[in-house]
Amino acid sequence: MSSVSPDPPATQAPIKSWTVKVREAGVAALPPEKLLPDGQPTYVASWIYMFGVASIAALIVIIGSGSILSLKGPAWWHYTGVGHFFNSIHLWSVELFFFAMVVHLWGKYWMASWRGGRSRVWMTGAVTFLVAVPCALTGYVSQQNFDAQWISTQAKDSMNSVGVGSFFNLTNFGQMYSYHVLLLPIAVVALVSAHVLLVRKHGVAPPFEFEQRIADLTPAPGSGGDGSGAASDRASA
Amino acid sequence: MSLLRPKDDTQPWKGRYYPYDLVKELCIAVGVVGLLAVLLTVLFSSPDDKPSTIAQWSQQKPVDFVTAAVKELDGTSGTAEYGPPYNHSSGSVQHFLFLHPQRWLGVSHPIDTEVDFVLRPLETIPNDPALSGALAQYRAAPEKQRKEWGEAYAKPLEETATAEEENKTPPGTVSERNGQVVVTPSGPAGPVPVLMERLLALAKSGGVDGSLLTSKQFFQTDYTQPLLFMADGGLLAERAEQQHLLGDQWGMMNETGSYPGQPWLWLYSLWYQVEPMKSSPNADIQVLLIMSLLSLAFICIPFIPGINILPRRIPIYKLIWKEHYRAERSA
Amino acid sequence: MSSAAVIGAIVNLNHPAHTVDWSFIHLSVANVVVIGLMLVVFALAVVLPFPGASRRRGGSR
Numbered sequence: 297m298s299s300v301s302p303d304p305p306a307t308q309a310p311i312k313s314w315t316v317k318v319r320e321a322g323v324a325a326l327p328p329e330k331l332l333p334d335g336q337p338t339y340v341a342s343w344i345y346m347f348g349v350a351s352i353a354a355l356i357v358i359i360g361s362g363s364i365l366s367l368k369g370p371a372w373w374h375y376t377g378v379g380h381f382f383n384s385i386h387l388w389s390v391e392l393f394f395f396a397m398v399v400h401l402w403g404k405y406w407m408a409s410w411r412g413g414r415s416r417v418w419m420t421g422a423v424t425f426l427v428a429v430p431c432a433l434t435g436y437v438s439q440q441n442f443d444a445q446w447i448s449t450q451a452k453d454s455m456n457s458v459g460v461g462s463f464f465n466l467t468n469f470g471q472m473y474s475y476h477v478l479l480l481p482i483a484v485v486a487l488v489s490a491h492v493l494l495v496r497k498h499g500v501a502p503p504f505e506f507e508q509r510i511a512d513l514t515p516a517p518g519s520g521g522d523g524s525g526a527a528s529d530r531a532s533a
Numbered sequence: 534m535s536l537l538r539p540k541d542d543t544q545p546w547k548g549r550y551y552p553y554d555l556v557k558e559l560c561i562a563v564g565v566v567g568l569l570a571v572l573l574t575v576l577f578s579s580p581d582d583k584p585s586t587i588a589q590w591s592q593q594k595p596v597d598f599v600t601a602a603v604k605e606l607d608g609t610s611g612t613a614e615y616g617p618p619y620n621h622s623s624g625s626v627q628h629f630l631f632l633h634p635q636r637w638l639g640v641s642h643p644i645d646t647e648v649d650f651v652l653r654p655l656e657t658i659p660n661d662p663a664l665s666g667a668l669a670q671y672r673a674a675p676e677k678q679r680k681e682w683g684e685a686y687a688k689p690l691e692e693t694a695t696a697e698e699e700n701k702t703p704p705g706t707v708s709e710r711n712g713q714v715v716v717t718p719s720g721p722a723g724p725v726p727v728l729m730e731r732l733l734a735l736a737k738s739g740g741v742d743g744s745l746l747t748s749k750q751f752f753q754t755d756y757t758q759p760l761l762f763m764a765d766g767g768l769l770a771e772r773a774e775q776q777h778l779l780g781d782q783w784g785m786m787n788e789t790g791s792y793p794g795q796p797w798l799w800l801y802s803l804w805y806q807v808e809p810m811k812s813s814p815n816a817d818i819q820v821l822l823i824m825s826l827l828s829l830a831f832i833c834i835p836f837i838p839g840i841n842i843l844p845r846r847i848p849i850y851k852l853i854w855k856e857h858y859r860a861e862r863s864a
Numbered sequence: 865m866s867s868a869a870v871i872g873a874i875v876n877l878n879h880p881a882h883t884v885d886w887s888f889i890h891l892s893v894a895n896v897v898v899i900g901l902m903l904v905v906f907a908l909a910v911v912l913p914f915p916g917a918s919r920r921r922g923g924s925r
Contacts, residue, residue: 335550338920339857343909346562353562357570374581377872383581384574391573392566394797395898399906406849406910410835412543422832429797436795442582443789446773448756449764450780457627457817459634462618462641467761470754502546503854504845551920578873777881783890791877793894806888852910856917 331496339503344407347400348495354393355488359481361386366477370440370469390432397425409501417498420491427483434476437466448472580789582776587745587759590768591736596707598736599714599729600690601766605646606725607683610765613646619761620644627815629822642757647679650762654744655731664731667724674723685720686729712737780805800824 364382365373373379401421410418437448448466455461465471591598604610614624618641626635644650652671658664671679689706696703706717714733716726735741745758763769770779778784785802788794804810804820813819834840844850851858881892891899 332555334552334554336553337546338549338551338860339546339854340553341856341914341917341920342853343912343914344853344906345914346558347909349558349562350566353559353566354570356563357567361570380578380581381574381872384577384579385570387579388573388577389566389570391793391898392569395902395905396566398797398902399909402906403853403909405834406844406847407853408841408844408850410841411541412545415835418835419832422828422834426828426832432795439581440584442584442769442772443580443778445584445760445763446769446778449760449769450784453625454817454821456615456618456625456635457815458821459617459638461635462638465618465642465755465757467757468755473754499546502543503857504850505544549920551916551922575872576874577877580878775880777883777890777892781890782883783892786895787881787892788894789878791879791881791892791894793898794892796895796898799891799895799899803889849910856914856920860921 325497326493331493333496337500337502340500344399344403345500347396347403350396351393351400352488352492354389354396355484357389358386358393359485361389362477362481370438370473374440390435394428394432397428401425407501408504411501412498414494414498414501417491417494420487420494424484424487424491427480427487431476431480431484433466434472434480438469438473438476440469577792580792582772582789585763585768585772586739587736587741587763588739590763590766591733591741594766594768595709595712595714595733595737596690596693597767599716599733600687600694601762602651602732602736603683603687603690603725603729605650605762605765606728607680607687608647609683609687610646612644612650612761612765618642627818629815629818632818632822634818644758644761646762649748649758650745651728651732653748654735654741655728657740657744658731658735661731663727667727667731670724671728678723682721682723682725685718686716686722686725688719689716800827 361382365379365386368379373383404418404421433447433451437444437451452461452466455464455466464475587598601610605613608614611624612619614622616622616624616626617635617639620640620643626633628635652668655664655668671682674682689704693703693707706719708715713730716729718726732741735744741762742759745762746753746756748758773779773784774782776789777787778789783802783806785805786794786796786798801820801824804823805816810816810819830837830840877894881894884891884893884896
């Protein structure tokens with residue numbers, strides 16, 4: 297006897313069903329073959345393409361090690377070898393995360409990967425980087441050691457100078473810990489998810505085309521009345 | 534063309550695909566990165582310099598502690614003169630042109646250094662008639678009298694601190710004797726010497742650490758008061774200088790010891806080293822505004838003329854897509 | 865007992881950092897190494913051949 301439940305019967309759900317609308321919009325934007333394709337264009341043939349997934353991998357290790365640290369509370373790593381071990385994994389995976397993200401963004405810049413309607417991919421990636429920085433800052437001030445004391449008493453001046461210190465108090469450990477283990481990781485994961493889904497939707501940005509590059513380098517003949525479009529192409533990203 | 538789609542004529546790919554296992558790629562990446570993190574951990578571990586306490590500060594640098602404490606009392610310390618969000622002073626209030634966000638957001642974490650850092654902790658000491666008398670005398674005196682007492686006690690301490698900073702001979706009005714700090718005030722100091730002597734003893738016993746942390750309630754996670762008090766003294770800065778964490782040491786990028794720090798803060802740190810930010814009292818807001826603008830530009834690179842063209846002009850792409858272009862040429 | 869033994873590291877990095885100083889720039893050696901490695905890894909990533917070229921030559925639409 298099968299233990300798998302049968303498919304739910306098709307209902308006469310009204311056209312205005314939110315569930316149906318969400319499902320159909322999701323499937324339209326990202327049908328399964330697009331969400332998880334089993335092939336890539338043949339131009340995806342460089343090690344530089346690995347640094348996006350390397351960044352995600354580092355984020356997974358960060359969250360994994362961070363979860364273990366939060367299982368035992370913020371003081372644990374100060375007085376046990378195992379705790380210190382996972383703190384070290386957490387610190388080094390953060391260094392690897394920023395390392396991979398920077399190499400990834402360098403690669404994406406030099407490939408102009410925002411082309412072909414992919415500007416939101418670039419923008420979500422950039423915002424992810426910018427949100428990861430305060431996420432790291434809240435981690436540094438949550439260490440409960442001398443480094444945390446120094447960073448919090450210094451960086452508070454920056455926060456205060458723009459008024460942010462009135463509601464984001466770096467010397468308030470409880471608040472900083474909450475931001476670090478919950479609020480900012482949620483933001484980073486949400487941004488990374490949006491970024492990856494946009495990449496799946498638009499596909500990996502294609503190369504600058506050979507003919508296009510020739511057109512770029514060739515001066516437009518006369519007053520451009522030949523319809524080659526070279527002048528407008530030169531103006532494009 | 535919508536606002537989020539810069540004009541370009543990149544065509545959708547109509548060429549060939551090849552089998553590519555994304556899930557396997559992710560699993561391998563997690564394995565490799567995880568192993569790399571473990572390797573770095575086994576090789577280098579991570580730093581954990583123990584935090585300073587007010588007890589340590591008062592034991593290791595009693596003169597520095599008393600100097601900071603009397604300034605908290607007479608309202609001339611960094612925290613006392615800071616301004617929002619702690620109080621209504623203006624010593625550390627920054628602005629840029631017509632932007633005064635520090636003022637606008639106001640005092641949201643009120644700290645009265647005279648009461649919070651000195652008087653309230655002293656009031657927790659029981660069975661000390663001399664102290665009770667000194668506190669009563671101090672509280673009964675008018676504001677002007679308190680200030681005069683405080684300044685008379687603070688002046689020799691400040692002169693000694695300045696002389697030490699400038700590597701000159703101190704005036705001899707401050708000394709340490711049997712763990713006590715003996716100060717020859719520049720005028721009548723009233724009950725202030727007794728208050729300072731008792732506060733130093735309380736600090737050495739750990740009582741000020743505890744008192745500042747639990748003053749509002751039993752369960753506490755806000756270390757603002759003990760941290761601000763310590764930051765008004767010299768111990769944290771002394772440790773920071775040894776660890777290359779000061780501003781002019783590019784400390785924002787650094788970690789304690791010889792560990793890598795936050796190299797991604799290189800540009801943020803750099804602005805503090807150049808004029809006019811370097812010598813400006815408004816350096817923090819200036820640098821944050823510069824970095825906010827640059828961050829916005831970073832996000833909007835696809836739309837910035839010149840910047841968005843550079844990848845075509847500097848052909849690093851030829852290396853990345855060399856296999857593709859080779860295949861095109863042979864086709 | 866050295867701090868390296870206490871925390872079990874093979875290489876003890878718990879000593880004041882050496883710095884690379886040039887004009888007004890003062891960077892810790894560790895940070896310079898990280899930044900340098902980023903540049904080296906980026907260069908290698910764009911230059912080194914990526915495996916699977918034969919699969920890509922025999923690819924399908």
